Amino acid sequence: MPPSMKQFLQQLPPFILIGISIALGVGIFIVFSYVLIWGMLIGAILWGANLLIEYLRSANIIPNKTKTSSSSKGRIIDHDKN
Helix, strand or coil, X not given: CCHHHHHHHHHHHHHHHHHHHHHHHHHHXXXXXXXXXXXXXXXXXXXXXXXXXXXXXXXXXXXXXXXCCCCCCXXXXXXXXX
């Protein structure tokens, strides 16, 4: 094997590793941006739905679901403090 070819093959692995790491970084950035965009879209939809429901409740179109205090019963457990 010629010495120039041997030197070329010795210099090749670091460049391959640098190329793989750059491609991996770009790929992770693209995946993160898709997750960020979908998260923002889903959050905006949920926020809009909540805003609509609160508007309809304030206009008394949808009744508020509130518990009455007489419907829930609690119990009291007495004990001696020694």
